[in-house]
Amino acid sequence: MVMGAATLPHIYRSVDIDRFPKPPRNEAQRPEALAVTARVATIPVVLISAAALIRDCLARCLAAPDLNYTLHGYASVDEWHPADLAVPMTILLCATGDRATERAICDDIAKLKAKAPASRIIVLSDAEDAVLVRRAVEQGAQGFVGMTFNLDMAAAAIRLVQAGERFVPVTSLLAAQAAPMPASDKGALCQALTQRQIDVIDRLRRGESNKIIAYKLDMSESTVKIHIRNIMRKIKARNRTEVAILTKDLFD
Template sequence: MSSYLHKPAIAVIEWRTFFRDCITRSIAAASGLEVSGFPQVKDWIDHCDLDKTSIVLLCLGDGRQEHRLKDSIGFIFSLSIPPPVILISDEEDSGYIVDTIEQGARGYFPAQMSLDLAIEAIRLVRAGGTFVPAGSLISAQHKMENSRSDLRYSSADLFTDRQIAVIESLRRGKTNKLIAYELDMSESTVKVHIHNIMKKLDVNNRTQVAFLATEMLGKHGRFLKPATR
């Protein structure tokens, strides 16, 4: 690889120039590490010595770039030796936390976190650890508990028979291909069902669907009937 390419210890991916410069300079000054900023993952790929990048800080912003986040993480983890990825988000949303850690990210920084704590967390991740603020985990747990409570009363009427069949397959860890084969539908139809299920449950991934499904089932393995309130 050409010698002119940047060799940052930390790469900051942030499409907003002002925020990118602030994050890059703050972390460099506080950590003493070499830090470079890039507007997109592609720019980092094109202009960096990837072997010298010890961490990628991927900034989500205000949550409206969720699709870009998923594409970016997928692209990074398609590399032969991907570096650890830490997500920075303006929104402390439990769905993002679960999604990014499930995909392989090694950290989650809410924008409300202090710079000093962020530097310590970066050092932890560089040493091989994973960092998620305790407050974010508590928020995620409360959201899941509230969802389970609501679903005890509404799960039987919330889904169609086909969606229930898909949910039961998800909680058994089956792939889309296997679900499609067993339920005699196309994989694209399975994906549509899963999308609609996640929307109804207000969750962001298959893992959360499977987690909630256990609470939606009665002791005999059937979905609970709505209770009279």
């Protein structure tokens, strides 16, 4: 489900903990009752950001009574371990700038999915380019929240993702869908790549290893590696995932 940032808060509101029934007074002191109340009153969210100020500010903002999130902040993906929290996680993956956002999308989402396959990931970034938003979704993120959002909009987007839906800014989605690679660009890319390199890309996009590609195309594994390096240089990709993403339109 995709909704525009401007309309989302009017439909999905932050949960109001006062609507949950409170235990009777004589029961409220029991450990079991306190545990249940704690589970209802707070919603754990993991925030991964290299910027301590962003972590601290978001933790305080999202802990407000009308939002009732509990934020667990980490400086990097490697620092976080799923065992730290025993419930399915919603993860805010924060990055600032195009380069850091690309790195988060192309590398960190895969790491998070490997650590916690059931986690739901929301990219939080000031780089709201339509291509980056589309890449984030293709890599497995369930949401993308731009830093042009206000706190209520961001909280509503988190709620939506936690409910099992997807959220991306509708303007970014429409821009990405309306702007496929122009035919002239496809032609230029095809001219820049040799037929053998296109064959390698085709196998790579199927998820095959270098060894399998070498076998299927009847070449040595070292030749496959050379082809991939040259392909990455020509299309300005930094890894195999980016090669697959940037050449998607060639095989549509």
